[in-house]
Amino acid sequence: MEIYVSHIEKRSWIEINLSQLRANYIIYKNSLRRDVDIMAVIKADAYGHGDVQVARMLADMGVGLFAVSNIDEAVGLREAGISGEILILGYSSPVYAQTLYDLNLTQTLVSETYAEQLAKTGYRVKCQWAIDTGMNRIGINANNLNHCEQMIRTYAERLDLNGIFTHLCVADSSDEEDKIFTRNQIEKFKLLADRVADLKLPYVHCCNSAGGLSYIDNTEYYDTIGRIVRLGIVLYGLKPDYSNPLPQGIAPALTWKSVISMVKPVAKGEFIGYGRSFEVKRDSIIATVATGYADGLSRLLADKGFVMINGHQAPIVGRICMDQTLIDVTDIPNVCMGMSVTLLGKNGDLVYTADDMAQDLGTIGYEVMCNITKRVQRFYVNSYQDYL
Numbered sequence: 001m002e003i004y005v006s007h008i009e010k011r012s013w014i015e016i017n018l019s020q021l022r023a024n025y026i027i028y029k030n031s032l033r034r035d036v037d038i039m040a041v042i043k044a045d046a047y048g049h050g051d052v053q054v055a056r057m058l059a060d061m062g063v064g065l066f067a068v069s070n071i072d073e074a075v076g077l078r079e080a081g082i083s084g085e086i087l088i089l090g091y092s093s094p095v096y097a098q099t100l101y102d103l104n105l106t107q108t109l110v111s112e113t114y115a116e117q118l119a120k121t122g123y124r125v126k127c128q129w130a131i132d133t134g135m136n137r138i139g140i141n142a143n144n145l146n147h148c149e150q151m152i153r154t155y156a157e158r159l160d161l162n163g164i165f166t167h168l169c170v171a172d173s174s175d176e177e178d179k180i181f182t183r184n185q186i187e188k189f190k191l192l193a194d195r196v197a198d199l200k201l202p203y204v205h206c207c208n209s210a211g212g213l214s215y216i217d218n219t220e221y222y223d224t225i226g227r228i229v230r231l232g233i234v235l236y237g238l239k240p241d242y243s244n245p246l247p248q249g250i251a252p253a254l255t256w257k258s259v260i261s262m263v264k265p266v267a268k269g270e271f272i273g274y275g276r277s278f279e280v281k282r283d284s285i286i287a288t289v290a291t292g293y294a295d296g297l298s299r300l301l302a303d304k305g306f307v308m309i310n311g312h313q314a315p316i317v318g319r320i321c322m323d324q325t326l327i328d329v330t331d332i333p334n335v336c337m338g339m340s341v342t343l344l345g346k347n348g349d350l351v352y353t354a355d356d357m358a359q360d361l362g363t364i365g366y367e368v369m370c371n372i373t374k375r376v377q378r379f380y381v382n383s384y385q386d387y388l
């Protein structure tokens with residue numbers, strides 16, 4: 001039985017502002033040339049935002065191209081009625097050939113061995129070749145153009161090949177060497193795309209969010225390889241790299257909130273939490289927040305992170321527990337049980353995004369988002385708020 005309570009009575013929850021997501025999509029798209037198509041990257045549950053909800057919203061806006069990481073994500077979208085093209089960016093065991101075929105999914109060919117095994121199943125699965133232009137993750141190596149061309153032609157016969165793509169691994173960097181590397185990746189990919197132009201493959205693409213921001217207008221290669229951008233992180237209002245400026249108006253669409261379960265005085269000289277790692281330096285008021293590392297709040301934030309409450313920063317004290325976190329609210333007036341706190345998002349005049357938290361953790365916003373677990377319920381709101 002589900003007990004109905006308003007989402008502000010939950011323990012730890014996320015509010016996703018669909019209007020902001022829509023704005024991010026429109027602003028990003030408008031920053032590109034008019035006829036660029038967006039392939040929305042909604043892998044990992046749309047970077048934690050809920051893939052079905054995000055896909056439905058985008059489909060309503062006319063987006064017909066989606067990318068996910070694996071077959072389970074793709075099947076979930078089909079079951080939810082998403083009918084556009086769905087590209088699976090990573091490996092699906094060849095035993096799924098029939099599912100791929102029946103659900104009209106497009107599978108990435110990650111290697112020659114893989115392509116051979118998939119073709120041997122006898123299903124003419126829709127597919128795209130991954131072309132490795134220097135990342136050395138998946139795909140056939142673009143340094144051998146003759147061989148790549150041969151592979152593309154072979155599998156255009158044996159499977160239902162509808163595209164080729166490569167991945168730019170330093171498109172978010174402003175370092176001169178990295179820029180040369182990226183242009184070189186694009187150049188290699190273009191040479192290959194030209195060789196197989198006669199196949200008229202509909203999906204030939206190389207840009208992720210960062211590539212679309214920095215490379216698409218600069219490249220004379222636009223007509224062949226720049227017509228589709230795989231938009232991931234910037235759709236969610238986060239940055240590929242912390243140093244990257246985003247187009248005006250793009251902002252995070254997500255607010256992570258939790259609730260105060262208890263407030264109490266703790267005397268100077270006492271210790272807080274597991275390991276007694278934090279010694280209270282003055283008579284303090286300590287509050288308990290009903291979110292912990294099992295919700296995705298990293299333990300690495302102990303003694304350096306904070307949560308926001310009533311427009312103030314309340315420092316995290318002691319170790320973060322599985323389901324609870326302790327904060328010092330001595331300097332914040334009127335904190336009481338049931339009050340909501342903000343872990344990510346806007347609170348009063350304060351803004352703390354997944355990118356900011358990632359900086360504090362020494363990681364990237366992508367990982368912060370993906371680490372927020374499923375038990376943190378997602379709620380969808382439509383109000384337009386200015387986050388930044």
Ligand SMILES: *Cc1c(COP(=O)(O)O)cnc(C)c1O
Binds near residue numbers: 207209210231240
């Ligand atoms: C995840 C992914 C993307 C999206 O990258 P962002 O940096 O989030 O825009 C694009 N292409 C491939 C192959 C990916 O794996």
